[in-house]
Amino acid sequence: MDLISSPNFENHIRVVLNALHTPGVAIAILQDGKMESKGFGLAAIDPPKPVTPDTLFDIASSSKSLTAASVALLVADNEKYPQVQWDAKMSTILPDDFVMSKDDYTNDITVEDILCHRTGLPSHQDSILGIRAEHPDSVGSITRNLRNLQVAAPIRSKFMYSNMMFNVATHLVEKLSGQTFEEFLHQNFFKPLDMSSTNLQPDAAIGAGLKDRMAIPHVWVDEQLKAVPWEQMPDGQGAGSIITSVTDYLKYVQALMNQEHPFTEEILKAVTTPRIISNPEDDIDELSPFTSHTLYALGWEVVYYRGHKAVQHGGQISGSGGGVFFVPELNFAGVILGNSDIASTVAEVVFMEMLDVLIGTPVKERTDWIALSQKRTQKYKDEQMKGDALKKKIWPEFDGKTEPQKLPLETYAGEYCNVGYHGMTVDIKDEQLFVDASDRADGFTLRFEHVCKQTLYVATLRERLGDVDGDAFELEAEFRFANDREVKMGVKLEDDLEDMIWFDRVI
Incomplete structure (x- = not known):
């Protein structure tokens, strides 16, 4: 069956x-042991350069399965790594590094827990210092910082996506x-599998x-595509x-699906056996048509x-993304990668369209996967609390007008x-309180708009992608005073926590 070479597909x-x-x-x-590949569109816009099957992309979270596979090799080697x-x-x-903020979490979280997002730890992504920081985080320092990060749910009770784990x-x-x-x-996967470009x-x-x-x-920002740099x-x-x-x-993917070296039947079963439902809150009418809830295994x-059972994982990072998948009973696998932050959605759409063809879904009964993805994107945007709605939440008496800022902004700066979450500096920029957090791994800035009481604010978080401003999100923020001096700043940086992330004033 010719899936990707026909003019109609292109x-x-x-x-x-x-x-x-x-x-x-x-x-x-x-498909049935035969590999086919092709590039579509542009790898670079100015000057134009076409995508080929050899074009390289950052696959983002589609990398996670390799991490799980790496741990699986240790588990399989009882002679060297019996523990x-x-x-x-x-x-x-x-024992010295893995310490959580609560002893019962420290003592109970297992190897498989960290690989299936059920540790009770929320993302805390904004706590990680990136390459622009004076002292960037490593995986060792990230591990040792777990003890300083608040948990949000009992272990194994809730799916909370965690890059950190x-x-x-x-x-x-x-x-x-x-x-x-x-x-x-390189030793265990790239060289043995002849992945010379990885x-x-x-x-x-x-x-x-x-x-x-x-x-x-x-990235797609302000209704236009903008190029952003590769970043370590x-x-x-x-x-x-x-x-x-x-x-x-x-x-x-082929080696894993077919249990070829370095993979075994035991490893394949371990990494693809579901451990937790990732979207249990979704009602049937919120799921994709004829699709189950999503079950998370290990990566x-x-x-x-x-x-039909599909094993998959998408990935999205600013500027790149895609997806990887295989359907064991159809002896079918694929990798779809692109150079935008929406490429993971492209991969999902194209995979579902391919699957409809492979299983013979009548054309009239097929879902318009593009329209469905656009509908979901719009729903996500609509559900983001912002503007007057957020101000009303912060200040129930809000009637369309915020209270004037009376205290000098210098009162809050410091x-x-x-x-x-390390340190943050509150400055004054364009007559607003401002934080430059571009030292974070996912760099961002914060601009504060006063709502009421000289303490309650809306903070607009805008992603920083090199020299490009990315998407903006509005968050609750608060300053607290003691003895007429500003002593704390809180920002709702973590959705899975009820409270804000609180920063103590030190200068």
């Missing part, structure tokens, strides 16, 4: 790319193997002489930052579509610190 991909604001995409599929089992307590393997998993691999995670990946981090890809093959990342992300280790091509990564998601 024309349709142009429609998908245009609708989902993505310059280009590469696709590689494996590493799926139900082993993390604190017994990393995948950082922790690579710290475990490094401590026990004596290798860097990059060395471990590296961890963009600098490694550039150092390997692959710069000319790297797609230019793009030490904090991405384990959670993302694999730089690869669709043909290279499909070799890995993989499992869903059932019209009775240095603030939260032991888990």
Whole structure:
């Protein structure tokens, strides 16, 4: 069956790319042992450069399955690593490093818990210091900072996506193997599987002489595509930052699906057995048509579509993304990667369209997956509390007018610190309180708009992507006083926590 080489498919991909604001995409599929690959659209816009099957992308969270596979190799090697089992307590393997903010979490979280997002720890992504910081975080420092971060739910009670715990998993691999995670990946996966174009981090890809093959990342902001730079992300280790091509990564997926070296039936079963429902709150009418709830395994998601089991994982980072999937009963697998932050949606749409073809869904009964994805995107935007609605939440008496700012802004300016989130400096810029947090791994700025009482504010968080301003989100913020002096700043940086993240004034 010819899925990606026909003129009709190429024309349709142009429609998908245009609708989902993505310059280009590469696709590689494996069907009954036969591999096929092709590029569509542009890897660079100015000057134009076409995508090919050899174009390199950051696959973002689609990298997570490799992290789980790395730990699976340790679990499988009882001779060298007898202490590493799926139900082993993390604190017994990393006794000095793995310490949570509550003792019962420290003592009970297991290896498999950290790989299926059920530790009770929310994202806390804004606590991580990136390469622009004076002292950037490593996976070791991220692990040791867990003790300073608040948990939000009992262990194994709620799915809460955590890149941080995948950082922790690579710290475990490094401590026990004596290798860097990059060395471990090359020795155990990239070299044996002939993934010669795959590296961890963009600098490694550039150092390997692959710069000319790297797609230019793009984001869709203010109704236009904007190019953003590639960026080294030490904090991405384990959670993302694999730089690869669709043909290279499909070799890995093929080996796993077919239980070829270094994979075994036991490893395949371990990493693809569901551990938790990731969207239990979704009603039936909120799920995709004829699709189950999403079940999270170890670095993989499992869903059932019209009775067919699909193992998959998407990835999205500013400027790049995509998805990887396989359907065991159809002997079918694929990798779809693109150079926009919406490319993960492109991958999801194209995969579902392919699946409809493969299982023979009548054309009249097929879902318009593009329209469905656009509807969900709009719903997400509509559900973000902002503007007057957020001000009304902050101040129930709000009637369309905020109270005037009476206290001098200098009263609030200064240095603030939260032991888990590090320091933040409140400055004054354009007659507003302003925080430059571009030292974070996911850099951002905050601008504060006074609502009432000289203490309650709306903080507009805007992502910083190199020199490009990214998406903006409005958050609750508050300043607290004691003895006529400003002593605390709170910002609602973590949705899964009821309270704000509070910073104490130090200067």
